[in-house]
Amino acid sequence: xxxxxxxxxxxxxxxxxxxxxxxxxxxxxxxxxxxxxxxxxxxxxxxxxxxxxxxxxxxxxxxxxxxxxxxxxxxxxxxxxxxxxxxxxxxxxxxxxxxxxx
Numbered sequence: 001x002x003x004x005x006x007x008x009x010x011x012x013x014x015x016x017x018x019x020x021x022x023x024x025x026x027x028x029x030x031x032x033x034x035x036x037x038x039x040x041x042x043x044x045x046x047x048x049x050x051x052x053x054x055x056x057x058x059x060x061x062x063x064x065x066x067x068x069x070x071x072x073x074x075x076x077x078x079x080x081x082x083x084x085x086x087x088x089x090x091x092x093x094x095x096x097x098x099x100x101x102x
Contacts, residue, residue, distance in 0.1 A: 006031035017090065017097050021052070024094025032092045036081075040092075044080055046071050048093045055095040061086060062098070 003012045010023040018024055029048060033040050040048075050071045054061055063086050067074035081088040090098055 005035075013097070015091075015097050018094040019096075021055070021094050028094065029092050036088050036092065038081065038088065038092070043072065043076070044092075047077070047080060047089055051089055051093040051095060055093075060099060061090065 001012060001014075002009050003016070004010075005012075006027045008023070008025070008028055010028060011019040013019055018028070030040055033044070038044070047066070050066070050069055051061065054065075059065075063074060063077065066072065066077055066086065066089075072080065077085045077089070081092075086098055090096070
């Protein structure tokens, strides 16, 4: 379904995840983050870039794998994206909901 996020109309799944990563940009990410109550800083962008690269390489994402990435540890991941870090970070990153998320 179509949804306006920021100043852009994008296609999202029923859960609110972008269907096409090509529709993602930093303005869309910032608007989604605001919906989630998150103000993006440099550390957030590093995680977003990591998640997008893993997705492009078809690497399954889990909280544990992000914690072992060297980009952020698990405690830091929860601090950056509270209350469901992988779900929120994936949504902000413009990638599909990870299979490991309920």
